Amino acid sequence: MQSTTSTVKGVISEVMSTLTGTTSTSNTSCPLAPPSIISANTGIPTTSPPELKNTFTTMTGCPIAHMKNSLTAGPQGPILLQDTVLMEKVTQFTREKIPARNVHALGTGAYGKLTVTNDISQYTCAKLFSKIGTETPLFARFSGVFTEQGDPETNRDPRGFALKFYTEEGNWDLLTINTPVFNCRDVKVGPDAVHANKRDPRSAMWSPTQFWDFTVNHPEGLHQVLMLYSDRGGTPMSFRMIHAYGCNTFSFINVNKERFWVKFHLISMQGCKGFNMLEAKIIAGEDPNFLTRDLREAIERGDFPKWRFACQIMPEEEGYKSPFAFDCTKVWKHSDYPLIDIGIVEINKNPIDYFTEVEQVAFSPANVVPGIGFSPDKLLQGRLLIYDDAQHHRIGPNHKELPINRPIVEPHTMWNIGGNFQLETKDKYPHYYPSYFQKLKPDPKYMEPPLLVNGAVGYYDYPLEGTDEDYYAQPRELFTRVMSTIDKQNLFENIAASLAKVTSEDVVQAVIQQCYLVDQKLGDGVSTLLKSRRMGTKPKTIGETLLTQYNELLASTKEFGKMPATNSVAKTLGTESIAHQVPLRTEFSTQ
Ligand code: HEM
Numbered sequence: 001m002q003s004t005t006s007t008v009k010g011v012i013s014e015v016m017s018t019l020t021g022t023t024s025t026s027n028t029s030c031p032l033a034p035p036s037i038i039s040a041n042t043g044i045p046t047t048s049p050p051e052l053k054n055t056f057t058t059m060t061g062c063p064i065a066h067m068k069n070s071l072t073a074g075p076q077g078p079i080l081l082q083d084t085v086l087m088e089k090v091t092q093f094t095r096e097k098i099p100a101r102n103v104h105a106l107g108t109g110a111y112g113k114l115t116v117t118n119d120i121s122q123y124t125c126a127k128l129f130s131k132i133g134t135e136t137p138l139f140a141r142f143s144g145v146f147t148e149q150g151d152p153e154t155n156r157d158p159r160g161f162a163l164k165f166y167t168e169e170g171n172w173d174l175l176t177i178n179t180p181v182f183n184c185r186d187v188k189v190g191p192d193a194v195h196a197n198k199r200d201p202r203s204a205m206w207s208p209t210q211f212w213d214f215t216v217n218h219p220e221g222l223h224q225v226l227m228l229y230s231d232r233g234g235t236p237m238s239f240r241m242i243h244a245y246g247c248n249t250f251s252f253i254n255v256n257k258e259r260f261w262v263k264f265h266l267i268s269m270q271g272c273k274g275f276n277m278l279e280a281k282i283i284a285g286e287d288p289n290f291l292t293r294d295l296r297e298a299i300e301r302g303d304f305p306k307w308r309f310a311c312q313i314m315p316e317e318e319g320y321k322s323p324f325a326f327d328c329t330k331v332w333k334h335s336d337y338p339l340i341d342i343g344i345v346e347i348n349k350n351p352i353d354y355f356t357e358v359e360q361v362a363f364s365p366a367n368v369v370p371g372i373g374f375s376p377d378k379l380l381q382g383r384l385l386i387y388d389d390a391q392h393h394r395i396g397p398n399h400k401e402l403p404i405n406r407p408i409v410e411p412h413t414m415w416n417i418g419g420n421f422q423l424e425t426k427d428k429y430p431h432y433y434p435s436y437f438q439k440l441k442p443d444p445k446y447m448e449p450p451l452l453v454n455g456a457v458g459y460y461d462y463p464l465e466g467t468d469e470d471y472y473a474q475p476r477e478l479f480t481r482v483m484s485t486i487d488k489q490n491l492f493e494n495i496a497a498s499l500a501k502v503t504s505e506d507v508v509q510a511v512i513q514q515c516y517l518v519d520q521k522l523g524d525g526v527s528t529l530l531k532s533r534r535m536g537t538k539p540k541t542i543g544e545t546l547l548t549q550y551n552e553l554l555a556s557t558k559e560f561g562k563m564p565a566t567n568s569v570a571k572t573l574g575t576e577s578i579a580h581q582v583p584l585r586t587e588f589s590t591q
Pocket residue numbers: 100101102103104107141142143160161162175176177182186187189190191194245246247248328361362363379382383386387390391394
């Protein structure tokens with residue numbers, strides 16, 4: 001029998017070669033299936049005796065004689081419980097799903113690599129950055145945030161881009177989203193921020209009223225909301241065309257045990273592009289998997305997307321004085337903290353089994369490596385617990401042993417014994433410490449320098465809480481300086497279209513007031529468009545417009561299925577950028 005160590009080593013080299021694409025793995029017998037890494041990763045034998053080579057078996061390896069019909073008493077039934085193949089098949093079927101991620105449920109993933117292009121060893125001793133040219137294999141997951149599995153991928157939503165770097169010193173997970181700021185900054189508000197963006201639990205319907213109600217009561221989040229209601233932030237054209245940001249402040253620690261505060265950036269080398277509202281809505285109906293398809297097809301044709309991976313660095317002392325160092329609703333000005341290159345992230349290989357690779361992958365900001373640490377950022381602090389906790393619930397206590405999550409180095413952990421679906425034998429160490437039988441020990445060379453804390457225990461506001469500088473100055477900068485005229489026009493449209501669905505006038509007025517506090521032109525732009533929608537000079541929703549126009553066309557010609565739908569509709573709505581021809585739906589009522 002194979003020893004555990006040799007199995008693990010075999011598994012690691014298989015995973016390594018698969019991730020780096022250096023050797024090819026064996027083909028399964030199904031012509032549709034690409035080379036499989038699954039059996040290689042788990043170490044489960046894949047051979048069968050020659051006489052069983054082409055025969056179906058049960059999950060316990062027993063050959064199956066029948067597939068189509070259930071075992072019945074007589075030709076008409078009833079079905080017998082002793083049809084164990086049937087029992088295995090249906091009980092497996094009812095357990096196919098695991099709980100979806102509570103947020104970021106809708107997504108796709110792919111493999112890739114990081115190549116270091118710049119020497120940042122003065123800031124961090126992390127081995128993966130130690131030499132220019134070093135390549136680290138990674139798995140990335142692209143996601144929506146509040147959209148759910150099955151939703152159209154072009155719905156308005158922030159986007160996630162999570163990376164798991166398989167380094168020589170263990171896994172480093174970097175979770176990023178496509179806005180450099182978040183809509184809340186204390187983890188205690190996190191569940192409220194999520195609930196406000198999800199369906200109203202009473203009706204199970206999406207509720208713009210609760211979203212805007214939350215937004216006006218959390219003006220620190222306006223900064224992200226303006227980005228979300230822009231085309232680039234809310235309706236990106238492609239996962240390949242998003243810039244992404246770590247949002248929270250992390251730390252770097254160098255070989256001299258000096259600490260620096262750090263923010264991570266991924267700048268798309270494909271450019272950053274978004275659909276306007278009409279385009280996003282039409283594509284939502286036409287191809288709900290648009291973003292996944294775009295990424296998969298780009299990888300398949302060898303057009304590997306790349307990101308410039310960079311960081312901003314703040315000296316430790318400055319962080320203790322700056323009001324924004326640990327506030328993830330704020331950006332650090334590039335003029336004060338310029339981008340420093342780290343390397344290039346390339347995505348280059350599609351997964352072959354969505355469930356084992358994309359659904360079971362588990363990212364957590366708590367997974368860092370020596371040289372990368374945390375900060376007092378109050379959102380990050382909470383996130384250090386939330387992700388592991390979510391994954392214990394979603395996947396199970398042994399999720400870190402799954403092939404996609406395990407490190408490429410052998411973990412030496414002695415506290416993880418038992419729990420559902422343990423994959424590895426735990427025969428190497430005593431499961432307590434210290435012990436005469438224990439050869440493993442902690443190594444103080446990995447100790448981080450002490451972190452300064454200041455003040456008494458209490459519930460503290462952020463230093464500038466409630467001031468213009470805190471709530472409105474950075475959104476104003478974004479609106480006036482960063483957004484182009486067309487960005488602004490589409491921002492007004494996008495906000496007004498959503499506000500038109502809000503059922504509380506108090507909330508609508510509060511949103512408009514917040515817009516004025518950011519900038520007069522933003523307030524004017526949103527309120528003018530909202531008024532015209534309400535007075536009927538502009539339709540309330542795009543869907544309503546499309547329906548009316550289809551019905552008009554149908555009424556005039558009575559010839560179903562022949563009209564060039566989209567372009568004419570697009571023209572009437574004032575945009576001609578839609579190239580698609582949406583097939584006409586004959587079931588629309590003409591009433
Ligand atoms: C208090 C605020 C937050 C809460 C409560 C929260 C919670 C969660 C939860 C529960 C998950 C699902 C984990 C799983 O089941 O595997 C998740 C995923 C994720 N979060 Fe957060 N999060 C917060 C803030 C952030 C921030 C600031 C970022 C930005 C960097 C972020 C980025 C992500 C990403 C990219 C994923 C998807 C990971 C994947 O693809 O599996 N989150 N978050």
